[in-house]
Amino acid sequence: MSVGAAPASPIDTEICVLGAGPAGALCARRLGELGHRVLLVERHPFPRPHIGEALTPAVWPLLDSLGLLPAVRGAGFLTPTWSSVRWADEQVRRVRLPAGTCGLTVCRGRFDQLLLDTARAAGVTVLQPARAHRPDRRAEGWEVPVTTPDGARLLRARFLVDATGRSRILGGRVTRTGPRTVALYAAWQVETRPSPPTCLEAGPHGWLWGTPLPNGTYRAMAFTDPEQLHRSGVRRSSLAGFLRSLLGGSELLRGLAGERPASAVAVCDATGYHDLDPVAEDRISLGEAAFALDPLSSSGVDKALQTAMAGAVTVHTLLDPGGDRKAALAYYRDSQLSSVEQHARWTGGHYAEHLPHRGNSFWRRRARPLPAPGPAASPAPSPSPRTSLAALMHRRVRLAPAGRLTSTPCVVGDQVALRPALTHPALPRPVAYLGGHALAPLAEALRGEHTLAEALRAWGRTLPAEQALAVAAWLYERDLLVLQP
Numbered sequence: 001m002s003v004g005a006a007p008a009s010p011i012d013t014e015i016c017v018l019g020a021g022p023a024g025a026l027c028a029r030r031l032g033e034l035g036h037r038v039l040l041v042e043r044h045p046f047p048r049p050h051i052g053e054a055l056t057p058a059v060w061p062l063l064d065s066l067g068l069l070p071a072v073r074g075a076g077f078l079t080p081t082w083s084s085v086r087w088a089d090e091q092v093r094r095v096r097l098p099a100g101t102c103g104l105t106v107c108r109g110r111f112d113q114l115l116l117d118t119a120r121a122a123g124v125t126v127l128q129p130a131r132a133h134r135p136d137r138r139a140e141g142w143e144v145p146v147t148t149p150d151g152a153r154l155l156r157a158r159f160l161v162d163a164t165g166r167s168r169i170l171g172g173r174v175t176r177t178g179p180r181t182v183a184l185y186a187a188w189q190v191e192t193r194p195s196p197p198t199c200l201e202a203g204p205h206g207w208l209w210g211t212p213l214p215n216g217t218y219r220a221m222a223f224t225d226p227e228q229l230h231r232s233g234v235r236r237s238s239l240a241g242f243l244r245s246l247l248g249g250s251e252l253l254r255g256l257a258g259e260r261p262a263s264a265v266a267v268c269d270a271t272g273y274h275d276l277d278p279v280a281e282d283r284i285s286l287g288e289a290a291f292a293l294d295p296l297s298s299s300g301v302d303k304a305l306q307t308a309m310a311g312a313v314t315v316h317t318l319l320d321p322g323g324d325r326k327a328a329l330a331y332y333r334d335s336q337l338s339s340v341e342q343h344a345r346w347t348g349g350h351y352a353e354h355l356p357h358r359g360n361s362f363w364r365r366r367a368r369p370l371p372a373p374g375p376a377a378s379p380a381p382s383p384s385p386r387t388s389l390a391a392l393m394h395r396r397v398r399l400a401p402a403g404r405l406t407s408t409p410c411v412v413g414d415q416v417a418l419r420p421a422l423t424h425p426a427l428p429r430p431v432a433y434l435g436g437h438a439l440a441p442l443a444e445a446l447r448g449e450h451t452l453a454e455a456l457r458a459w460g461r462t463l464p465a466e467q468a469l470a471v472a473a474w475l476y477e478r479d480l481l482v483l484q485p
């Protein structure tokens with residue numbers, strides 16, 4: 001008879017977050033700050049390598065609001081100020097980014113560690129390294145078996161957050177949002193000095209991208225249809241040769257083809273997808289566990305952080321006995337769907353800009369020309385909105401007839417609640433607040449027989465004059481403020 005060690009007792013928590021990438025770490029942090037008991041489980045010790053190193057400029061305000069700017073500025077990350085682009089035609093364009101619009105190239109090991117440190121500081125318990133296995137839903141909550149270096153443990157939680165990225169530990173069906181895509185990548189210790197800048201280049205069967213990394217190496221990636229790999233009979237052992245041939249055929253990155261990568265060439269799935277059921281009363285999926293974007297926009301990390309913020313208010317509302325659960329579920333589903341649709345339009349338009357190989361299947365499958373701009377979006381020179389507004393001051397104005405106030409789930413403080421929001425075909429989504437001010441009462445004030453000056457005076461009771469004027473300009477620019485017939 002063998003006597004084994006007694007099994008370790010289960011770990012009980014209120015919320016269990018699986019995966020400590022940007023989505024999981026930030027959501028755990030916010031929930032910790034909101035007073036919840038949170039356990040965060042990550043399979044790898046940090047810092048660990050991860051692709052997704054080029055972040056868009058949209059990440060700056062978010063990092064600022066999280067108090068992370070000093071740490072990020074001190075981490076030695078890069079802010080590329082220009083790039084070489086060969087996309088719409090065969091010409092190479094040097095694109096200089098205006099001040100304040102530069103993105104951020106990070107070492108993901110270090111960046112994700114910074115986010116995880118702030119989660120710990122917010123009172124989150126971190127179990128790492130610990131690999132989570134398929135969670136089991138029980139009547140009284142979730143059970144998650146985990147493997148740690150010290151042995152197996154069982155976690156029990158009331159609420160489960162899946163932030164395991166493309167691993168999607170909760171499973172569930174996803175809908176593809178674009179054609180199947182594979183990415184091949186490696187890093188080079190570039191011998192040529194200065195090393196190439198950030199490059200984006202379209203080719204016959206895909207596109208290439210490269211950028212210097214903070215550790216002094218150069219990252220290059222190739223995106224193509226999986227059939228290209230199969231057609232070329234590429235086995236894992238010859239991935240390097242295939243990537244070399246793609247680089248060799250390029251204008252901007254061909255220098256890398258003759259150099260040996262500092263890391264093994266890796267291949268991964270880069271297909272866009274979307275989980276149509278990312279939230280329920282006892283679980284939520286965040287970041288790439290919920291949806292994956294076409295990497296062309298480099299906005300995966302930025303979107304993962306946004307879903308973490310949206311996910312945290314959703315979970316907080318769902319766990320509050322007085323919270324509006326229906327509104328919370330609708331808010332999270334709608335915000336994801338609108339992100340995915342907006343992104344699909346953007347990428348489709350960018351693929352449509354590429355002309356030299358537009359007949360090739362890679363480009364045909366992805367190009368979605370943007371609709372021709374309507375009269376409202378016409379780039380024809382027009383006086384600035386404020387100048388035009390001045391001419392309306394003593395004329396009777398009203399809200400555009402198609403403008404409606406509809407009860408919409410919004411973030412109000414730390415929770416989701418229903419609030420009246422303005423909807424109109426010219427608006428991509430309902431707008432409840434502008435610059436922190438509720439829009440509904442302002443829109444209501446436009447229902448009477450008022451001149452613009454009278455409406456501004458009425459708004460002035462709750463808004464400083466300058467902000468009232470800014471709201472009027474915002475409405476006017478979108479054709480939402482029109483003259484009374």
Ligand SMILES: Cc1cc2nc3c(=O)[nH]c(=O)nc-3n(C[C@H](O)[C@H](O)[C@H](O)COP(=O)(O)OP(=O)(O)OC[C@H]3O[C@@H](n4cnc5c(N)ncnc54)[C@H](O)[C@@H]3O)c2cc1C
Nearest residue numbers: 019021022023043052054132164165183287288300301304
């Ligand atoms: C080829 C390619 C290039 C990309 N380039 C960019 C780019 O330039 N810029 C950009 O912004 N985005 C890019 N992305 C997207 C970006 O990488 C992701 O959007 C981002 O990492 C998603 O963050 P996340 O927190 O959802 O998931 P992840 O960052 O993947 O984090 C998930 C975490 O969960 C952990 N985990 C997984 N399974 C388990 C388990 N069973 N138990 C415990 N822990 C687990 C993992 O170890 C990991 O730390 C790219 C994606 C691809 C495919």
